Amino acid sequence: MSEVVNQSTAILLPEAEVAVYTHDPQVLEAYKALASDWRFARVDLKAAEGDVELAISTYTQYASPDVIIVQTDTIDSSFTERLAALAQNCDEGTSAIVIGPENDVNLYRSLIDMGVSDYLVRPVETPVLAEVIAKTLVEKKGVSGSTLIAVNGAKGGVGASLLSEGLACGVADILKKKTVLMDAAGGWSSLGVGLGYEPSTTLTEAVKAAESEKPDNLKRMMHDVSENLQVLATGGDVMLEQGVGADELEVLINMLLAKSPVVIVDLSHAPEALQKVVLARANLILLVSTPTLPALRLARTLISEVKDIRGGGEDDALKLVVNMQGVSPAHEVSKNDISDAVGISVSGFFPFLPKVFLGCESSGKKLTDDKEALALIEDNLLKLVKPFISSSSNSVEAGTEKSSGFMSGLLGKISKGS
Ligand SMILES: Nc1ncnc2c1ncn2[C@@H]1O[C@H](COP(=O)(O)OP(=O)(O)OP(=O)(O)O)[C@@H](O)[C@H]1O
Ligand SMILES: [Mg+2]
Incomplete structure (x- = not known):
């Protein structure tokens, strides 16, 4: 074998x-x-x-x-x-x-x-x-060695963008994998605040660059966060106008995957069609929810829809992360009851820590530069993603196309027999 x-x-x-x-x-x-x-x-x-x-x-x-x-x-x-x-x-x-x-x-x-x-x-x-x-x-x-990770919120404001950012910094700076982070929310993106960049481009422009197959144009749209982390500096899109289509987004993601071993897409606040196309093909999905009933109810429905679009059945690549635990203890579903409520086990827990998370966000400090945030990211996110990330080198391995076809097998046989 x-x-x-x-x-x-x-x-x-x-x-x-x-x-x-x-x-x-x-x-x-x-x-x-x-x-x-x-x-x-x-x-x-x-x-x-x-x-x-x-x-x-x-x-x-x-x-x-x-x-x-x-x-x-x-x-x-x-x-x-x-x-x-x-x-x-x-x-x-x-x-x-x-x-x-x-x-x-x-x-x-x-x-x-x-x-x-x-x-x-x-x-x-x-x-x-x-x-x-x-x-x-x-x-x-x-x-290809590339891994596509989708992060989505079960409900608005549950912290999906914050955890996308924490995950991206962790994969890049701790696991040392070249990573690209992109936000599919167009003009609704707020990633620039936490990662300290001005949105200098739009999803539409990024798609155009990908469609013209000019990787250099796309390169210019990247903001370097650290040695291993780049973020696609979109967000300049008009908030109240329809942005790119699902097919167009796929072209962009394909190009990013061809260039980077890890691509993380923040789907929170993205149009449904874009969420669907990325959720259907991601290697790993992190679904973020708060431990409150409204969010968990939506999480349960979304989990079932995601399973359907991915062919039904058990899906090891779909993980639930509970965020802001402790924000309102009297109104939260207990740790043990969450799994029963949504139908899958909880893979990660983040406490409500405004000092740490809002502190980092408002000062533009990377989450991995904060001791407390880093420990949480390591325990709750990096452990989860590690098995999904290729252990190979930091460059994308192009297909090592071999002549393994049956024509060559047949030729081999003919020459053996002759
Ligand atoms: N565990 C936490 N403790 C304290 N604050 C948090 C926590 N997680 C997220 N936040 C804060 O909550 C706010 C909303 O988070 P974020 O923007 O990441 O949510 P979202 O799910 O992406 O929202 P949207 O649906 O608008 O895209 C941010 O200001 C963020 O810093
Ligand atoms: Mg968001």
């Missing part, structure tokens, strides 16, 4: 194209369900009703995708011959996954020998398909 195969596939997968050829409605359905899996946000999932013959004729005319999945009812030599013909029509880097009718060790061995990445038996469930495609893509393209 290769080293890459052992890597976690619980990541946002690299940009890629996958195509399935099948006559089986169950396979098609299982495949189409991948579209709601957050890991596949950047994967173009194509589907065709057909078999290996259709795939062959398609790729005599068009470039082949990163991964082809072929479902077959026949697994005798007539199929492997056609698969070899398909390999010859594919680009060298294309990988293949075969879905067949039954378990057959000899067939499995010969397919693997041909360079096929995996052989699955019908019926195929979505999680299995997701895992096999994810492993194939990670093996082929490597992982």
Whole structure:
């Protein structure tokens, strides 16, 4: 087993194209369900009703995708011959996954020998398909190493921006990871106050720079907070006008992810469409709530919506952080009851400390420069994010695209046999 195969596939997968050829409605359905899996946000999932013959004729005319999945009812030599013909029509880097009718060790061995990445038996469930495609893509393209962290408030004013700032300073200055912090709230951003910069640009301008694929323009829009932390100095947007769209924001985030190993997006006060697109694809989500009933009620609803848009089921990447504990003890839900009320456990607690937090904010002092704030950030945020941040170097690893396709496997076999 290769080293890459052992890597976690619980990541946002690299940009890629996958195509399935099948006559089986169950396979098609299982495949189409991948579209709601957050890991596949950047994967173009194509589907065709057909078999290996259709795939062959398609790729005599068009470039082949990163991964082809072929479902077959026949697994005798007539199929492997056609698969070899398909390999010859594919680009060298294309990988293949075969879905067949039954378990057959000899067939499995010969397919693997041909360079096929995996052989699955019908019926195929979505999680299995997701895992096999994810492993194939990670093996082929490597992982970008970048982590997208979304911070959102269950309700306005619960401290999401303050904790975004504390998290960003902690990841950059304590974990020593190059980090970019951005605020999706447009003209409603107040990050400049705590981090000591004047909003010199707008989200619209930042999106334009990303869309024109001029990273240098984007670089000029960054405010350097410390050696490892940059914040996108937006906030100059008009408060009462509609800002950028979800697709545009994604282009910007993609460019930031390509440049920085950690990107933190403060979603508090951002338009719903922007919250949704970032929450759907973030590697880690910190949902901030106060321990009060109104906030916890909204937290519970938001958690359920977030789970839905990320494909349903348990989501280890969704964490609840309770802030301002003690602001009004008589009206707060107790620590133990919060988990029952919202349906997930509490991953972090911050006490109400106006002297520390409002003090830092109003004097422009970094939260990590305050002993008390730093200890809280380490215990409640950095511990949480550490497992989600790549332990690799501080530069973004570009995809180490390899010729791991089945065309090269086939060529290897031919040269072995000759
Ligand atoms: N634990 C805390 N103790 C004391 N003050 C806090 C605490 N957390 C946040 N604050 C203060 O509460 C105010 C609101 O915080 P912040 O702006 O981060 O909230 P938000 O959730 O981002 O709000 P919005 O919904 O407007 O974006 C700030 O002045 C901040 O300094
Ligand atoms: Mg905010």
